[in-house]
Amino acid sequence: MKNIKFSDFPSNSENPFMNKAIEQIGQSTVRRYRSSTGTSKNAILHAVDTNTGQIVGHTAFIRQIEVDEQEFIKFYLKEFKAFCGLSEKAMKIFNYVLKQLKPNTDEFLFIMPDCINDTGYKTKTSIYQGLTELIQAEVIAKGKTDVLYYINPNMIFNGNRLTFARTYVKKQNEKEISLKDKKELADKDQLSLNLFDDSEEP
Secondary structure, three states: OOOOOHHHOOOOOOOOOHEEEEEEHHHHHEEEEEOOOOOOOOHHHHOOOOOOOOOOEEOOOOEEEEEOOOEEEEEEEEHHHHHHHHHHHHHHHHHHHHHHHHOHHHEOOOOOOHHHHHOOOHHHHHHHHHHHHHHOOOOEEEEOOOOOEEEEEOOOOOOOHHHHOOOHHHHHHHHHHHOOOOOOHHHHHHHHHHHHOOOOOO
């Protein structure tokens, strides 16, 4: 069986885990309803019996709250099994990764000298071995540069996954619209060239 090397894993222009993460976040999102409190009497609508003037009912203002029910603190407990079997090297690298995470973002910077100082390893070899294990376990993924990496939001996240997923979807939609507009513009330009090309074949 071939040994997997760090160089075997491809670089990514965007987080390869996000589509699956959005799907799983959607499945774990629960809609709860909460009645408003401290509402002014002027904001309450009453149903009144026109014959007696007696109030027979009133409205209740309810607001919908979406909650991601999966329990997490830096990493999701239900996915903890993914960390079982990782070597001491991988866990040391993972500990360094946790320190690099910023709130509500799916990427982090990996600075080799800082990781060496943090882990106590003297060479890059041990670092790359640990990184390889984390990538193979789909805890992290390579980014588009040597120092940029993505985290797997299904396993690790520092912030509100639900809000972050919505932001990601919105950005993706904007990107798709932009690409569509560019294609339509290119098609129109080509059509214009065809319309105004009055050259004759010899």
